[in-house]
Every structure is written in structure tokens, then in C-alpha cells.
Amino acid sequence: MSGAPKILFVDRDGTLIEEPADQQIDAYEKFRLVPGAIGALRRLVEAGYELVMVSNQDGLGTASFPEADFVGPQRLLLEILAGEGIGFREVLIDPSLPADHAPTRKPGVGLVRHYLGPGALDRERSAVIGDRETDLEFARNIGIRGLRIGADGDWAAIARGLLDAPRRARVQRATRETRIEVEVDLDDGARPRVATGLGFLDHMIEQLGVHGGFALALRCDGDLHVDEHHTVEDCALALGEALRRALGERRGIGRYGFVLPMDESLAQVALDLSGRAYFVFDGAFPREQVGALPSELVPHFFRSLADALGATLHLSVRGDNAHHMVEACFKAVGRALRQAIRRDGGTVPSSKGTLA
Numbered sequence: 019m020s021g022a023p024k025i026l027f028v029d030r031d032g033t034l035i036e037e038p039a040d041q042q043i044d045a046y047e048k049f050r051l052v053p054g055a056i057g058a059l060r061r062l063v064e065a066g067y068e069l070v071m072v073s074n075q076d077g078l079g080t081a082s083f084p085e086a087d088f089v090g091p092q093r094l095l096l097e098i099l100a101g102e103g104i105g106f107r108e109v110l111i112d113p114s115l116p117a118d119h120a121p122t123r124k125p126g127v128g129l130v131r132h133y134l135g136p137g138a139l140d141r142e143r144s145a146v147i148g149d150r151e152t153d154l155e156f157a158r159n160i161g162i163r164g165l166r167i168g169a170d171g172d173w174a175a176i177a178r179g180l181l182d183a184p185r186r187a188r189v190q191r192a193t194r195e196t197r198i199e200v201e202v203d204l205d206d207g208a209r210p211r212v213a214t215g216l217g218f219l220d221h222m223i224e225q226l227g228v229h230g231g232f233a234l235a236l237r238c239d240g241d242l243h244v245d246e247h248h249t250v251e252d253c254a255l256a257l258g259e260a261l262r263r264a265l266g267e268r269r270g271i272g273r274y275g276f277v278l279p280m281d282e283s284l285a286q287v288a289l290d291l292s293g294r295a296y297f298v299f300d301g302a303f304p305r306e307q308v309g310a311l312p313s314e315l316v317p318h319f320f321r322s323l324a325d326a327l328g329a330t331l332h333l334s335v336r337g338d339n340a341h342h343m344v345e346a347c348f349k350a351v352g353r354a355l356r357q358a359i360r361r362d363g364g365t366v367p368s369s370k371g372t373l374a
Contacts, residue, residue: 022140023068025107026180027130027160028059029148030073033167035095049091051098054173059104061177066267070133071109072146072156074124078113125155134160147176182361187263191256195248196240198256201233204264204359208233214249215242218309222348223253229352232359250315251322258326265291265359275357278350283337285346289354290330297321298332305340316344320351 031037036050063069077083096106110129114120122128133139139162146157149167157164165176185204192198210227212220215238227234236257240249265271268291275289297320303313317333324331333351337343 022137024066024140024143025068025070025133026062026144027070027072027146027156027162029124029146029150029153030071030095032149033147033153034071034099049094051095052167052173056099056102056104058173058177059099060102062180063104065181067180068107069104070130071106072112072124072129073110074112074114076113076115078111080113125152125159127156127159130160145180185264185266185359187260189256189260189263191252191259193248193252195244196238196252198236198238198240198252200236200253200256200260202235202257202260202264203233204261206233207231210234210236212236214238214253215240216246216249216310218311218344219246219250219253222311222344223257225345225348226257226352226355229349230355230359232355246310246312246315247318250311250319254319254322255326258323258329261355261359262327268293272357272360275354276350278346278353280342280346280349281337282339283335283342283346285333285335285343285350287350287354288330288332289351289358291327291358292330293328294330295325295328296330297324300334301336301343303340303343304338308341308344311344313340313344316347320347323351 028034032052034052034055036052059069075083075088078088079085092109096109099105112120112122112124112129114123116123120126120128127134141162144160145163145165146153146160147165147167148154148156151166154164154166165179167173167176170176170179184206186202188199188201190199210224210233212223212227212234214220214223214236223234223236234257236253238249238253238256240252242249271291273291275287277284277286279285297317299317299320301317303316306313320331320333323329331351333347335343335347337346
């Protein structure tokens, strides 16, 4: 995941403050915040977004638009927002007129050129928020998402779209040994669809989706004519990578999760979606194989899953029936994932402010 900042380039007039029908009235009298802006911006800042104000102010500093008419209301706007915990990384104002065709005037990107280089911003998660088509064109010129007040909803809807969007990921993994496609949606509980060529493994991976409460589709074409090892390992690696991508920065998750009995068997799971991979297994299966799945590959599956997901996973199992023991492992890990991936707020569940 990118370590670059996620930035919202926010327009001023019509986006933060309302534009009155009568442009001749006093600047302070026309000063009204767009409804919902403060609550949405506060939520976005708390979620780790940095704000940059980018505004065209036609003719600012000329006789028709004295700088004094702008400075006072602008200072008041920033003070009001700062009082609500909303600060701006930069305020970028372009005073040119449309006829000037200045590169610094939106939708030109001259004012934000220092954000266009490698690592300057997280392009997948950054966005432009404005109220005009030129703001959307500005976003396209930067190469990031554009959101328009009104067309994309009010401020509350825009914040929901940025913060509460479904957590989805698709991973393709191709080696000389396997070809795998996997898709997950952590906010959809659709029935899993799994086809690996190993019937019992299909059934077990399905348990992760069913008990984890997330949609899962996985298909693997592997070198089963050699043995089962590559298929089992690579399915776990691809699934773990998909879960890691879907979790993103892991903001708002429960993080931890579970103990599960299955008849005479008992599987105990301690899971931490910490971003750090570690795996411990304790148990011994009474049979070498369940269906076409070698029992020795069960802990190897979970080790590979933990490595790709970036999770600390402690798994222990005891019992007499190998089928029950293996199934209890997969169900228990699924249940632990259900608890851990569940949204439980808006902050990263770590005193450090990050999970990595």
C-alpha cells in the first residue's frame, strides 16, 4: 500500500461556502458555509485525509476585486474550520481571469505541480471535491478521482463514498505451477464460489467465506499431476493478498478475533490483523489425508495466508476425527476474520495510528 499522503483538493466557492445570486452584496453578508461541510470534513480529516484548498478568484488584487475584500472573509473561513479541527495543508489561490488562459487556473494544474511527482500523493485514494465541471476536469488532469457537490450527493454522501465504500479486491496470480484468480468483497456476504481441483480444499476455503461473512470467488488451475502442495500454498497466498488489499489501511476494523468446537474437536484461534505476519500452530492430525488434501498442508495453508495477509495467527486444534479437526480450523479462522474485519469505528485501531 502507498505510503504517500491521501489528499483532498477542495474548491472554495460553491463547495465550502455558498455562492449568492447577488454578487454585489457585502462579502461578509454572503458568507455562508455549504450545509454539511464541517461534519464531513471533520470526518475525513479524522480518517487521515490532508486538505488542500484550490480556488480560482477572478481578478483578485485588481480594482474590481480589491484584495481587502477577499482577505477578511477568507481568514474568517479558515478560523471557523480550524475551530472545528479542520486545517489545510496548503491554500492555493489563482487570481487570473478566464481570458488569461493561465496554467495555474483550474482546470490547469500549475498550482499543484508539486503534487504530481512520484510519491507526492496517493493517487488511488486522493480526490478533488468541487461544484463545477472544471473541478472534475482538474481532477482528470491530476489523474485522481473527482467528486462534484450535487451530482455526487451532498457533503455527507461524498464523505460516505470516500470512507465507507465497499472493500473489494481482485488478485491474479500466475506461476509455472498455478494460475489463480480470486475476488473478495468484505462487505458482501454472498455465497462463496471456489474451484481448486481439490474437492475438500474447495469446501474448506468456502468455510472461510461463509463464516468470515465476506464474498469470495476463487479459481485455481494447478499442477495437481505433480502433487497438491503448490495449489494449496498458492491459493492461500492469493487469498491472503486479496484480503490485505481489500482491508486497505485497516481503518475502523475490529482487528482481533475465536474459539470453535466441532463435535469432539476444538479449534482455538487468536488473530490480529496487525499488518505483521506471524504464525504458530499446535496440533496433530490422526490421518495423513482428508479427501485429496494432505493434512500436513493445513498448517501450511494458514501460514501462507497469514504471510500474505499480514496477520498474526495462532491456531491450535485437538480431537479424534481428522475431518472434524480440519474443518474446525477453517471455520474458526473464518469466524475470527468475521470479527476482525468488521467495521467498528473510523480510526485505525492502534496507538501508533497505523497498522503495518
